[in-house]
Amino acid sequence: MTGRGVLALVLATGGVAAAAEPPAYRDDRSTPDAVLESLYNAIERQEYLRAWSYFREEAARPFDAFAAGYADTRHVRLKLGTATGEGAAGSTYYRLPAVVEAETASGTRVFAGCYELRLVQPASQGEPPFRPMGISGARLAAVDESFDAATGRCDTGATP
Numbered sequence: 001m002t003g004r005g006v007l008a009l010v011l012a013t014g015g016v017a018a019a020a021e022p023p024a025y026r027d028d029r030s031t032p033d034a035v036l037e038s039l040y041n042a043i044e045r046q047e048y049l050r051a052w053s054y055f056r057e058e059a060a061r062p063f064d065a066f067a068a069g070y071a072d073t074r075h076v077r078l079k080l081g082t083a084t085g086e087g088a089a090g091s092t093y094y095r096l097p098a099v100v101e102a103e104t105a106s107g108t109r110v111f112a113g114c115y116e117l118r119l120v121q122p123a124s125q126g127e128p129p130f131r132p133m134g135i136s137g138a139r140l141a142a143v144d145e146s147f148d149a150a151t152g153r154c155d156t157g158a159t160p
Helices: 008-013 032-044 048-052 063-068
Strands: 073-080 086-087 089-105 107-120 134-143
Touching: 032 048, 032 089, 032 107, 048 063, 063 089, 063 107, 089 134
Parallel strands: none
Antiparallel strands: 073 089, 086 089, 089 107, 107 134
């Protein structure tokens, strides 16, 4: 896993978050990496409705529960592996290894695992509303490793 997917805020500030100024707004749903970077950009900016919007209907928790889960999050960092994808029945499914570091009022925790994303082919979407690429599943667990040492992993099982 490389550090290329580390949240832009961390890259721009040398790893130190500027408390007074949030990172620049990012909403890009064109690739699996861009979706996850946009998700954590929204969380970093405390824009929980936008963060929630990156999840597809099949993976979304009720909004109030989702937002409450991030209520005391002060800062996040994201490290991504390499996405793999395959097509099936008019959709492309992706798996993307990820590591997330979350700083909260009670301390910093590191989570590692896998995000699953789905894109229904745009040409086959015949009725509104258009559905961009979105997160269809996530399996992350707390790990004892540091952010730098942790590695996200996706199982090699069947397509979600």
